[in-house]
Amino acid sequence: MTETVISTQGLSKVYPQVRAVDGLDLNVPRGAVYGFLGRNGAGKTTTIKTLLGLTHPSGGSAQVLGFDIRKDTIAILERTGFVSETKQLFDSLTPAQLVRFNRGYFPKWSDALAARYADLFEIPMQTPFAKLSLGNRTKVCHLLALCQGAELLLMDEPTAGLDPVMTDLLLRVLIEDHVNEGRTVFISSHHLSELEKISDWIGIIDRGKLLLETRLEDIRLNFRMVTVSGDSVPKLSAPNLVSQRSSDKFHRFLVTRDADEFAAQLRGQGATVLEVSPVNLGEVFLGLAGKETSCTSGNAGAIPATV
Amino acid sequence: MLLHVNTSSGVPVYLQIASQVKHAVAAGALKQGDALLSVRKLAAELRVNPNTVARAYQDLEREGLIRTVPGGGTYVADHQPGLLKSEKLRRLRPLARQLAVESSQLRLSPDDALKLVQEELDDLGGRR
Numbered sequence: 109m110t111e112t113v114i115s116t117q118g119l120s121k122v123y124p125q126v127r128a129v130d131g132l133d134l135n136v137p138r139g140a141v142y143g144f145l146g147r148n149g150a151g152k153t154t155t156i157k158t159l160l161g162l163t164h165p166s167g168g169s170a171q172v173l174g175f176d177i178r179k180d181t182i183a184i185l186e187r188t189g190f191v192s193e194t195k196q197l198f199d200s201l202t203p204a205q206l207v208r209f210n211r212g213y214f215p216k217w218s219d220a221l222a223a224r225y226a227d228l229f230e231i232p233m234q235t236p237f238a239k240l241s242l243g244n245r246t247k248v249c250h251l252l253a254l255c256q257g258a259e260l261l262l263m264d265e266p267t268a269g270l271d272p273v274m275t276d277l278l279l280r281v282l283i284e285d286h287v288n289e290g291r292t293v294f295i296s297s298h299h300l301s302e303l304e305k306i307s308d309w310i311g312i313i314d315r316g317k318l319l320l321e322t323r324l325e326d327i328r329l330n331f332r333m334v335t336v337s338g339d340s341v342p343k344l345s346a347p348n349l350v351s352q353r354s355s356d357k358f359h360r361f362l363v364t365r366d367a368d369e370f371a372a373q374l375r376g377q378g379a380t381v382l383e384v385s386p387v388n389l390g391e392v393f394l395g396l397a398g399k400e401t402s403c404t405s406g407n408a409g410a411i412p413a414t415v
Numbered sequence: 416m417l418l419h420v421n422t423s424s425g426v427p428v429y430l431q432i433a434s435q436v437k438h439a440v441a442a443g444a445l446k447q448g449d450a451l452l453s454v455r456k457l458a459a460e461l462r463v464n465p466n467t468v469a470r471a472y473q474d475l476e477r478e479g480l481i482r483t484v485p486g487g488g489t490y491v492a493d494h495q496p497g498l499l500k501s502e503k504l505r506r507l508r509p510l511a512r513q514l515a516v517e518s519s520q521l522r523l524s525p526d527d528a529l530k531l532v533q534e535e536l537d538d539l540g541g542r543r
Contacts, residue, residue, distance in 0.1 A: 141464055276462060279462040280459050280460075280462055283458050283459045283462060283463075283464075283465065284455070284459040287458075287464065287465060288455045288458070288459070288465060301422045304422045304428075305420065305422050305428065305461075305462055305463045305464070306462060306463060306464050307464060308464045308466050308467075324464075325470075328427045386427075388422070
């Protein structure tokens, strides 16, 4: 059995106005690149903060690297590289000073790596943090997280504010120096195409609930969009049916497996099966977390545009 | 070897990698005994998950196109797969069917479709 680096059982975080995290059961295996997908406000950031012990859960339990999030915050923080969504650090310190301040907290800190990333990311190391651009602040946050020798990286919207060249560079560094070394990377994002390339596990969260957790490979091999036409909306409830969209006489079903059997059932109800096609991550995400959208009869049979 | 991947194409990344390697071998850009990048290096190069590259290499190895020396890298195999002709045709048929379907949907004449295939074959032949 694969070792689990993050696992949560019914984890919840309730704020006065909202259930930000609502009964979450996450399982992140060691060595995975886990893409944590969700819309704005879906609960991604609250989940990450709760995992790090930066905010207390309202219910449920969770272990990070085998440590209890309610009791062992320090042990978790020592072993986890964290890039926060807000990218805020001490304004008056320069990146060079921030490095000196941070390194003391982490027994496995690498000065060599810090020097390399400062150079590679072209970070102005002597400028106070407050005077840095958003892009440079983000890079400083990455440098600090990546040099800790952490077993686990928790990155909240890591590429927000980075230009395409820097985004590409960051992905390369992540794979070369961290994924290739067997470290676990947990990335929250809504940049589907980035996640689709580097992730091997995907979790989709919406309104605090985990809608899907699977290997990306499983989506490619087994998930299918079944498009049919028929005058009445076929009524099917199957455990493998994830979402259903109808517009006019066209109906689309996203299924997680056994698509051919599913299509046969629809045929049995008198529908004409137009297409059984593989789906990409964007289509799965829209199918699960997207709003009802109408597809016109003109393009209902066409391969859906990618996100 | 310059590979590239496109996540919006709908084709799984490991298939894109495998088919580009096959193409490079077929076109003579990669020759018998040539070394391929290691899984880790190619993953970093393409910014894709190492498992994806490993999967592509596994498929290529199973098909006999490349061989992996334990601890010593990955090479284009010396003897390209000696399959029965019937097996070769069986593997190619899905692609032929797809071409036939697409070209009839685009209302291309069979001659135009065949000419396209001939051009691609000539192109490969010319580069050898």
